[in-house]
Amino acid sequence: MSPISQDDLHRIFKTLDKNNKGKVSVHELHRLLDKIGIHTTFEELEKLVGGSNLDYIDFFFFYDAMVKAKIAEHEANDDDNNTNDDLFKAFKVFDLNGDGYISCEELQSVLTRLGLWDKRNGQDCKDMIRVYDENSDGVLDFEEFKNMMSVPSSSSSDSEI
Known part of the structure; x- marks a missing residue:
């Protein structure tokens, strides 16, 4: 399903849930994303998440949506690269x-x-x-x-x- 197992994802959630309330705040999520090189504004992330915090299910779906978006972006880039490669080969023929x-x-x-x-x-x-x-x-x-x-x-x- 996704590159990180559910067990690992649950451990990440527990690590982010510092006060053990079963919720991760958008602030905590924002800091994590920033640390791993995904830069967004707090406001954009809050709008994307749809609130100020996520429970584990929301966190899981957020992660899954991010992975699917990244895969779709990668596939689109591959399609563009293949098209450009084919066009360049045709160009060289002429x-x-x-x-x-x-x-x-x-x-x-x-x-x-x-x-x-x-x-x-x-x-x-x-x-x-x-x-x-x-x-x-x-x-x-x-x-x-x-x-x-x-x-x-x-x-x-x-x-x-």
Whole structure:
């Protein structure tokens, strides 16, 4: 369920419950979180907890919610990193000379090799680049390429009907 066992969590609760009333104050919780590097204001923590103290069940659910939030944050970061890694690999396919930019010639060369470029269609690759070239330098850097790749495809299932 969570990285800390219920027994360990209960011991932590008992240690925080200095007056043995079966409750941990938000002040005590705030000090503990601060010591372990989780910095928040007392007011934010009190609002998150929903009061000025927690019994063991509330403490357990608070901890469990924090663990789940941390796992979700970690998974979201992993997804972002995997997406960026994949996009960077695709970028390198187009950046034939390895200078960190995709030029019109590089774009046309790769699209031709993939069978996606037809010189007879009259389309100029400069026009394709210009749409996503935010700094108007005539080439695409990685950020501009990411923006281009994040644009949803114009062919949707509605157009197939």
